[in-house]
Amino acid sequence: MGAEGIGARVARKEDKRFITGKGRYTDDMVVPGMKHAMFVRSPHAHAKINGIDKSAALAMPGVIDVLDGKQLTEDQIGSLICGWMIHSKDGSPMNMGNWRPLAEDAVRYVGDAVAIVVADTKAQAREAAEAVSVDYEELPAVTDSMAALADGAPQIHPNAPGNQIYDWEIGDSGEVDAALASAAHVTELNVVNNRLIPNAMEPRAALGHYNAAEDHYTCWTTSQNPHVARLVMSAFYNVAPENKLRVIAPDVGGGFGSKIYIYPEEIVCLWASKRTNVPVKWVADRTESFLSDAHGRDHVSNIKLAFDSDNRITAMKVDTVANLGAYMSLFSSSVPTYLYATLLSGQYNIANIHANIRTAYTNTAPVDAYRGAGRPEASFLVERAMETAARELGVNPAELRRKNFITEFPHQTPVIMTYDGGDYGASLDAAMKAADYDGFAARKAQSAASGKLRGIGMACYIEACGIAPSQAVGSLGAGVGLWESAEVRVNAVGTIEVLTGSHSHGQGHETTFAQLVAERLGVGIDTVNIVHGDTDKVQMGMGTYGSRSGAVGMSAISVALDRVQAKAKKIAAHLLEADEADIVIEGGELKVAGTDKTLPWFQMALAAYTAHNLPEGMEPGLKESAFFDPSNFSFPAGCHICEVEVDPDTGVTEITQFVAADDFGTIINPMIVDGQVHGGVTQGIGQALLEGCVYDPGSGQLLTASYMDYTMPRADDLPSFTVETTKTESPSNPLGLKGCGEAGAIGSPPAVINAITDAIGNNDLAMPATPQTVWSAMKA
Amino acid sequence: MYKTNYHRASSVEEATSLMAGADDGKLLAGGQTLIPTMKQRLAAPSDVVDLRHIADLKGISVAGNQVTIGAGTTHADVANSAEVRSVCPALADLASHIGDPHVRNMGTIGGSIANNDPAADYPAAMVALNATVHTNSRQIGAADFFTGLFETALNDGEIITAVTFDAPEKAAYQKFPNPASRYAMAGVFVAKGGGGVSVGVTGAGSDGVYRASDMEAALNTNFSSDALDGTSVDPADMLSDLHGSAEYRANLVKVMARRAVAAAS
């Protein structure tokens, strides 16, 4: 691997600036003449807007302008879109309610933006925002998806009768019903996947700058995919044509999905900059983040799992209702369908699966992809059901899983996916060994002796990363392609710039992508610079989400490197008077195999640019690009085991150990992978034990709108994790990468809940399993 | 935060007159409650009178059995005080579990009891220790000081200068933190002194901090955890919220009381 190549535990290049507070985030950007914005937001969950009186606000000190939805409409700024079309089972397209960047006729959730105030200072903008008088006529609100779909619920969008967005299905219900009817055993479970608020460390922000002299816009924003933001803002929101709009996502402090979407605020800041002729900056405060960032999860499901007399699964039937909030966010429609239902086969060989998914509008913040996006919901449902089945059947949960594992690949599931490879037994074995599974009984006895209840639970999850290929996702309704781009520029002195369409917001691309170059060219990572996040610098790219930056983004770099290497070899062969096929690139040199003839990398590069002596007909320079479209998703999978001790007096759960054994395929930097697993598992434990978004069902007010009420995981809530990896390479990309960004959040929640329910002997336990919830479940 | 006039007082007298001259003045101690409330625009005092630079309000002294803690003494200073640790380790322990290091280094005992948050820790200790609250105009017994949720016997502009109490023979505080805020969801301070056993409960009661008299009676007969078996906590008297139902809090009060008795030293 080399000291800095693939597989090396290299310290992150970017950490120096992050740890010393020298990162450059959107809020650090300052342009001459810049002013500050504050949004006027709805205090009501559902109300008609009868009028907006801006006069008092306009007269306040420092106020430059107050703009509302009417003006936005006058300027023909488009409505927000959902980029994935889902058709209901009756063939009708999903019911997309109109989402104006500034609400004009009605507000539909607490936090819905109504107007923007631009002022000299943020404080002045805040004062003036309070002085904008909106005449609201309150309407009844509904926050719960089941209630929203019930008869007589308040109607949220005129074109979505009964608040239903779509009623979609996958699989053959006839086959499944027949299998259920003839099953030796059926396990049935009702499961709620709790709603979460992402809470990236850096709140969302945007700085819109319209330059009238150039008729050109620049938008600095907290985006995971600046090119997609530019595309959508140009093609759909009519902000500016692509060539007149530059989107820059500088350092971004965490996204977890919530920064994929193009929100009203960046559109409005750009538009307001043109309207007011000043650069307009908006930075969310924490309360705004709670209210208006896209939330995650919020599924209500029923699952039935049919077994034959040999405990083999014969069928699965799932009925899910997903809450998509007040408006359909950019990828919201795909989360409970193609990112969820397609993973319901888990690691198991199941001949028949049917899932019915209904989605509902509610008077809550929009819900979209959040770390794992659909796969945590699927994994939670399947793995809770498997554990429950094992208990009902009286068999060892590991053995029930093992018996039903898929062992031959490729494997076509009944729900679209073709699993390309994996070894589920290997990760199960690795996890059980690391967890000393066999020693559990003794540990349980020890806990019992001190009055504590010990439990153990596992989850064998599968997920799908690097969503692809573009043609396939297009046929399923995606509005975009899901390839990635790369350009590798070798400078005249041999140093290297990699321009990538991926975007790093904590993942460490500046290190891992450089490691790939180091591996391939034998140069140090210090001579490699990764450029990303600026549509003026980098060719069109698709950004970072769905653990795609390795499997798709690095693969594009790999293909571009192939091209660079091929040309470099041609130049070297020419200069060394050798055969091209004999040139090897190693240790920063081009060598003629089997001889002592070498050409330093930088001399080859210099030769490419002086162009004094290149092979006949060769163009000068050394710069290659690639667009990579994988042949399939990649399928990371693994086994998580959680062991807990519950205090029966208080219901407090202590996680005594947590083991993650994951198959991520090739690993570029094990330290960064460990970090991704630690972070993902922490978020999963957060979902399982601590985090729950709660709206007041009557008023629609967000009750968990600050850290006083929304419990983020803290270090002392967590054990030290044991992270193991097993390896089968993904055949769908040249590097064999599978992706590791989300697995932790996908595998851990069911493992935790399986452990607690094992400890307390009651299988009916909601997330978050707070002390109160566990205590009540023990009493029940 | 709305605009406000900031004043730095250098003596209690100056603070008193600044408050008297203010339209709608607020005393500022550690600012750990007041400043966030102002930032959320839930409080808009016309004037803020900063007590942090009044030397007389700070410090801890122990004379024999009598402990005096200046109102401006930070939680960290109480937690780390060798004197408090020697005569009433339970109080140092309580202070060491308030909030986080930032909060402990800024927040003060005077601010905490003046605020009388129903989930704050100090009030439980104050009632269980039969503390006396000294102000710029009088002395108030803890039993009369805490009058309801966020309510105290303080008059407008009245300034707490110190609290005093007699160190108990034995005491302990057990806190069950709210998972999100880590304020007390049930906190029980048990103290055994010359006048018998007293049990102060915070975080749980629907009227704020209270003394659990039936627990006290049981413990006066037999100072052991088991003595509490016969006592009960009525959920009807408990707070109920997102994080804990009244039934759950009633359970926690009893569990924390048992643990406090067991830990009392």
Ligand SMILES: Cc1cc2nc3c(=O)[nH]c(=O)nc-3n(C[C@H](O)[C@H](O)[C@H](O)COP(=O)(O)OP(=O)(O)OC[C@H]3O[C@@H](n4cnc5c(N)ncnc54)[C@H](O)[C@@H]3O)c2cc1C
């Ligand atoms: C993140 C966080 C976590 C916290 N966790 C806990 C916890 O676990 N347990 C807990 O008990 N508390 C907790 N607190 C509150 C903390 O203890 C505060 O310090 C305390 O509530 C107020 O004290 P202060 O000195 O900061 O007062 P300030 O915020 O300055 O003032 C609070 C109120 O008291 C009044 N006041 C202040 N001093 C006097 C005085 N001398 N005389 C009369 N009135 C006065 C002020 O006018 C104001 O109304 C937490 C706070 C934060 C921010």
